[in-house]
Amino acid sequence: MSSVPKIEVLFQDESLVIVNKPAGLPVHETSDPLRAHVQGLLEKQLAHKLVLHHRLDLETTGVLVFGHDRPDVNKAMTDIFRDREIEKIYWAVVDGRWLESWTEVVTYIKKLPGGKWGNVPKGKSGAFAKSLFKVLASNGERSWLEVKLETGRTHQIRLHCLEKQHTILGDRTYGRADKRGYPMALHARSLEFPHPLSGKILRVEAPAPDYWAEYFLKGLKN
Secondary structure, eight states: OOSSOOOEEEEEOSSEEEEEEOTTOOSSOOSOTTSOOHHHHHHHHHTSOOEEOOOOOTTOEEEEEEEOOOHHHHHHHHHHHHTTOOEEEEEEEEESOOOTTOOEEEEEEEEOTTSOEEEEOTTSSOEEEEEEEEEEEEOSSEEEEEEEESSOOTTHHHHHHHHTTOOBTTOTTTSOOOTTOOOOSEEEEEEEEEOTTTOOEEEEEOOOOHHIIIIISTTOBO
8 A cells, every 4th residue: 555545536526525545544633743644635635625524443444424614514414423314334354254143233332441442231331332234255264244333333343243252354453463464354335324415315335445355355155
């Protein structure tokens, strides 16, 4: 991956700019002002300021939504995310065989000392989290999953895979680093939501990085 990649634009109009986030880039400025980030690179490409409407983890790839900093759009997008008028679909590749019967995972997620997040027992101040899972393919050693988020908690998919003891490939926080150095196999595949101005349903899909086919998905069967 180039140290300063061009950000792939998936959709753009007078309200929104939706991109395919690459792995290894933070979505916005960090404590290091010299570190490249998606928002800064995209603002340079488009030559104007943008508003970030949600976030993805550092190594997560896929659909990421920005706006053109219009007050009406900003308010509408805030309402859409707050009211969960948005369908989020992710792809993940995990260690081992994910059982077809594991279609739903529910836990309570809480921030833990040291900066990690964890699944905690109900009643221990954790936030309710629910994910829906579908097996797309597996070979026993790895499973390719489609994940629909019913809630949007920090590290939710990663923790729900941990809950089933089948962590995401390359997840160095909750599982193990990939032995070949690939980023974590978590990809924001699609978002579907009403357009902030027209109200018409907008669905945007992001292709997975090339290395998914070359490595993560190689040898998997439906």
